[in-house]
Amino acid sequence: LAVLAVLGVLSPTSAATTTPDGKVRVPLKDYLALLETAERVEQQKAEVRAGQEAAVAEVVAQRLAVTVGTSEAVITADFEVVVRGTILRPVFLPLAGLPEKIELREAAGSPGMASVTAAPGGVVLAAPRPGRYSVHVNARASLGNGGGTGRLALGRVVAPVASAEVDLPVDLAWTSPGAVVVEEREEGGRRRVRLATARGAEAFLDVRRKVDSAEAEKLLAQSVVLTILQLRPEGLRRHDVVLYEVRRGGLDRFRVDLPAGLEIEQAGTDEGAVVPVVEDGRLTIHRQRQLQGAGYLVLSSSLPSLPAAGLPLAAVAPEPEVRARYLALASAVAADVRPLPEGSWVRVDVSDLPPTLSEALSALDLTAAWRFGGKGEEARLAVTELPAVPAAEATIRRRDTTTLLTVDGTLLHLDRFTIDSQGRTGAALDVTLPAGGKLWSTQVDGQPVRPLDRGGVISVPLGFSGGVRAEVEVVSVLEKAVPPGRSLLAFELPQVTLPVQLHRLRLLLPEGASYRVRRGDLRFSLDTHERPASVREDDVITVTAESPMLDERRISTGATVTQRELEKIPTARDPWATLQNSPGVLTDRINVGGNESGQQSVFKQEIEGLRQGRVGGVKPLPVAIPEGGKVFGFSGVLPPVRITVELDVKGNP
Structure with a gap:
């Protein structure tokens, strides 16, 4: 019986009942059938993928017909587009002008599910399924300046097979840069031209009036004159800029008639600097190459002083016709400037100057510009210098303040001033202490002095010694109890009437409490270990910008x-x-x-002088200086007269 029990445990039926978790037992026949089905499905998917075409949208043909009229051109464009596969993005078809009528046909000749819409610079074809599409567009475009001549942009050639047929009057001459002339003929007073352009090129059509050989030799040019005046403390600087535009022919030299009294110091052209040669009031500059297109001439002169009756603004007169005349001003002095007569000048924005001029003058700091519409002989400039602002008799070049909060709540203010004055005789520093404040000591250049009390204003005389710089030290105390627990500590620094260029504040707080700066009229600064020192003549005040909101290193x-x-x-x-x-x-x-x-x-360095029990040897301080604490630093350039600091205090210092 024991042997039969062991054989029963090892039988297949018992093993089948102990299948591991996560696995399934299936018969071998069913397993082979599943493998065969999976292989058949994968083979069918591969056959479907092999039968699908790659998604391609191509413009295979592009035909353009242009009919030139008196002021505009009528454009007819036909595009043949072949779409293979599923195209998810629309196809852009470049076209010049404004589309008026758009037609879309499929290969069968009937409208399908595709659509065409107008877009800037052409039309857009959206084809949801493969096929061959024909797009027909009628458009209109203005021709140049509207007078039947100028340049007409025909758009970019995107098809490998492209042609353009142009129909224009026979009295117009034409050119198409980069195009190949396939055919040109005249019929019924019209000229018909067939052109071929390479794929990817931008097609243009330039149309102009025909002229005979005698008229073609005549020069057709215009100019724009800009007079720039620079008002500087050392004098007046004048620059006359002549911008040339040659439309037909060429200029081999520049001839300019100068107004009386104008002496040219420097001259330059688009070819470089030249030596000005003036004879009988006419300046002549020979060019190295004949000017065809755009060029310029710059003439510079200077005046030591402004005439009392106003500055004459007689402009230079170039040989070609002057199309417009402008006046621009760049001033480095405080003055009231008005061009006269006022009815002949029109104020324009500096950005409204001709594009060529505005690009060339981008480096100058122009403040105003005018356009002239009267006679050049009457133009003049009235300049009235504004009165100079009276200089302050004395200024505080630097102020270093050390404020100490003692354990018993007393505030000690130690101010050191570096004062520059025109003369120290009779000069004084007026200081107004905060409410409840008491003056403790004052020094001038290391010597104790007795200040004057003028109705609550402490006046510290600067003395009668030579020089224009004085070092002043003022010490004051203020009883300020800080309640236990969390509270707000707000205090105000002594005020001075003289302007301050640079102010640095170091705030010494006793240990035993936590502090947080809530607000202040000076900027928080980490540079608290800097010691106040005498300011040298070569010191420079540098104004720095605020730190960015995001620290890249953070x-x-x-x-x-x-x-x-x-x-x-x-x-x-x-x-x-x-x-x-x-x-x-x-x-x-x-x-x-x-x-x-x-x-x-840092705290010990700041209170090292205070621990001696005296400030400048005047008298002992009535405060108990703490053994340790924290230091906060603040600084400001051109600070306000009233300076306050607010801190959140938690704990009992």
Whole structure:
């Protein structure tokens, strides 16, 4: 019986009941049938793909017929388009002019499901299924300037087989750059021309009036005169620009009649600089090559001063006909400028100058432009210089402020001013302290002085020593209690009446609390370790733009902190603070106390002079200077008179 039990466990029926999870047992016959079905389906799909054509849309033929009239041209275009496969994108057919009538036919001659719509520069064919399509378009286009002559754009040739038939009056001459003349004949007072153009080329038709040989030799040219006046502190600079446009013939020299009293200093043409030669008031410049098309002449002169009766604006007179005359002004001085007589000038925008002139004058900072419509002999320019703004008797070149918040809530303001004045005799610095503020000491060039109190305004005399620069130090204190817990600390700096060019503020806050700058009239700056120093004569104030909203280094996975950046970071001695202030670096934990330890060196540097117990040796300070704290830096160029700072304080400093 035991042997029979073992054989029963090893029987096939028992094995079938233990199929692993995720698998199915099927008979071998059914499995082979499934494989045969899958192979048959894949073979059918491959046969379908092999029978499909590649999606292709091609313009195989392009025929164009142009009939030139008196002011416009009638254009008839026929396109043959072959579509193979399924085309998901429309086919663009280039055409000149404005389409008036569009017809679409398929190969069978009846309209299908395709459609054609007008588009800028041509028409668009949308064909949902394969086939051969014929597109017929009637359009109209203006010819040049509307007088029956000019250039007509015929569009780009996109077909391998393309032809163009032109019908125009026999009294018109024509050219088509890049085209091959297949046939040309005259019938009934009309000229019929058949042209062939290479695929991919832009087709043009130029039409002009026929002239006999005697008339063809005559010069046909026009000019535009632009007078540019540059008002500069050292004098007046005048530039006369003559723009030539030669339509027939050629110019081998430039001849210009100069107004009386105009002396040419420099001259130049489109061929380069030339030496001006003036004889009997006429300037003649011989060209190296004959001018055909567009060219220019530039004449420069200068006047040491402006005449009291106004500047004469008699223009230069070139030999070809002057089509238009303009006046442009570029001024570097404060003056009221008016061209006279006012009825002969029309104010135009600088961008409305002729395109050729506006491109050439893009480098000049033009302030105004006029077009002249009167007689040149009467034109003149009235210039009235505006009165100069009186210079300030004294200015503050630099102001360095150190504001200390002590543990007991007292505010200490230490201001150092670098003052430039026209003369120090009788000059003074007026300072208005904040409400409740008390003046503690003042110094001028390192020497204690006694200020004057003029109705709440502290006046510090600059002394009678030589020179025009003074170094002034003013110390004031203000009782300001900060309530425990979270609160707002807002204070105002002492005000001065003299204009300030550069102001730097360092705010020293005691440890034991967290601070956040809410707002201020000066920009927040990381450069808090800079020590106030005497300003040299070669110091330059540089105005920098705001930082971008997106820091490109911030989006990277890491960043390298250079030695130069380490020197500029206030907490460079603390590694954690270095990482937190470096763009592109994110710490994985909160550094409790690390930020405070990193700022101790900066804090100690700022209060080193205060710890001596005296400011300039005047008298001891009535404040308890904290052992450590944080430093905030602010700076501003041409700051306002009233400067305030607001901070959120959490905790009891």
